Amino acid sequence: MITARRVLVIGGGFAGNTVTILLRRAGLTVDLVEAKPDWNATTGSGITVQGNALRVLRELGLWEQVESSGFPFGSLGITAPDGTLLHVVEDIRTGGEDLPATLGMRRPQLQQILSDAVRACGATVRLGTTAEILDQGTKGVRVRFSDGTEGRYALVIGADGLNSATRAMIGITDKPEPTGQAIWRTPAPRPADVTRTDLTFGGPAYAAGYCPTSESTLYAYVVEACRGRDTIPPGSYADEMRRLADQYGGVWPEIAQHITDPGKINYTWYHRLLVEGSWHRGRIVLIGDAVHCCPPSLAQGAAMSLEDALVLAELLTSGRDWDDDLFQTYYERRIPRVRTVVDASVQLGQWQLDEVRGDVLGLIGRSMTLLKALP
Template identity: 45%
Template sequence: MTDARVSRVLVVGGGITGSVLSLALARRGVDVVLVEIRREWTGIGHGITIQGNALKAFRSVGVLDELMAKGIPFDMLRVKNAADGSLIAELPTPRTGGDDLPPTLGALRSDLSGILARAVLAAGVDVRLGTTVTEIADRGESVTATLSDGTTETVDLLVGADGIRSQVRSMLGIESVPDPVGMGIWRVVAPRPAAMDCAEIYYNGPKFKAGYSPISRDLCYAYLLEGNLDQSYIGEHPYGKVLKERSAGYGGIWGEIRDGLADDAVVNYQWIESVLVDEPWYRGRSIVIGDAAHACPPLIAQGAAMCAEDAVVLAEMLAGGHPVESVLPAFMARRFPRVKMVLDNSLRLAGWEMHPDTPGADPGRIMSETLHALRAQA
């Protein structure tokens, strides 16, 4: 009988999904090659809100303690009025990772990326920067990938963890592409006001909404959501003055953050997009996971969690000794309902925030219901 165990895996993409998968596989004795198209393996500088179920995944691959030492845990989301910062509601955050983990952790994306990268290298993963896959050939009992440096790798499984604009997805013949949601998001890292002790969001203002989270003892991550602007704004630019102008009308702590920004502060602006592959995520011995298969708007702060969960669950299922041909459909069947629920609710929330007069619109309820549902096992 052919040995069904997976002993060698090629992971394409060194973001959260690919890094967590590489760690989870390496901890199970799998030989992992990780290719990352960037020559410098760093994360962009703005903040990230990490829910408890993501923390659970990070704990399972051994990076939680270092991440907790860098970030700031909190357990509350406050909803405020835009003009003066007056309180509308306080929403305790469900412990989606279990009662022994914080409900939420605010952190710098660059800190998370650095922690994961160091852990991957320490685990003995064969990391090749400035490299990606150019061709995939399924051989039945193996898959051979041609890399951009001209070499080839023959492995038991190829995993595309290369993000919302996944090239692996296209190479597998999956035609799903990202769709603009109709919202753009400004993000900036700024000094943390002394009064900030949890995440807060501001409604009833001139834009869709504004908000912030603490991400360290001294820093916070602030954002503003509005309609899609011209694509020339997309990326990181010294647009502090632009953000200050566009966020006029927001008071409270948000106004304090805005007024403290330098005119040339580096600000990131992106269109918010989503994608959901509803056909099989796999072809033969190749599969896409994470944002390559399902990317949701960041309105419920579950993007990183869904990616990290994918990675941990796939590694766990591959370690069961079952043939790859049965693991991949079983993996998708296990993950699809959960990620679709998050994506559908995130899109519903986006619609309500763009059109707040929609009958039945209740952003707080949909956020709370989604997070409570995620307490169930991934």
């Protein structure tokens, strides 16, 4: 019986939490382990959630909580470095006409909503815990945990992110590669006239923008060329980001005056990863950033991870055997969509690196139109 199948999910981020909730809803026994004791609920400034991600969150029964916690909007403003509005583009409703095109919210708040739902669904959760694959065979996958205990599972789902240890343990040698760009992010109070994302290309950095995350907050970001992390002391993060932000006009001076606490600034390199061929080895399968990641140029990273979880859970609860054919079907359903997002996101950044005037809005529009289809 499928309800007797025991599943281990390694990683409690957006993908791992989502697949856990969906499998528990179908009656499966699910254990989730997460390496970070705080369950990732205290880090991150903000996140831009597109409609196709909102569609998955609605499927989880979490849309009302997400809606009340975030800031929905439906357009993108393109501005000059001095703040002059040049163009407004209507966002494509990738989740359907009954959902906002886009919603900004604080990343820790979204993680908290999902982790609360995992607790409520009855999964067993172990925080501050890692897992090592020992072997797999006809009796399932044998796993040893960092507390010294062991378990055997019918399926292991690796949702442990960009630097996935599970990916390496099953012999997939692909690794994320830097694209040459990096991003500064920070939360800040929301000026009253910020009611959507405004994005500036050029100026002292490749791009600068902000996204409202609630009635009172936003997150702001600046994209520049990669610099060695060891050349930027964490204590100078606020000074470094403010130096760039101070050179932009419009509402940026109001935002910049709040860039004072280096502990609230996040500096991250952009990476590209797309695992080709398959995303499983036997009864161990990968989802989310463990198999694909890209710059946030389309704001689709979380959406792709949530969709992975939705499609995999749908197949696992369809009554089919949990075999190579099922896991290959999962891969084949996901890879064209994910490849479109990864390639377009990397291309947008490469145009900036190469100082090429590419068809930015056209590429964004074509990519987002494709994502209107169900995953």
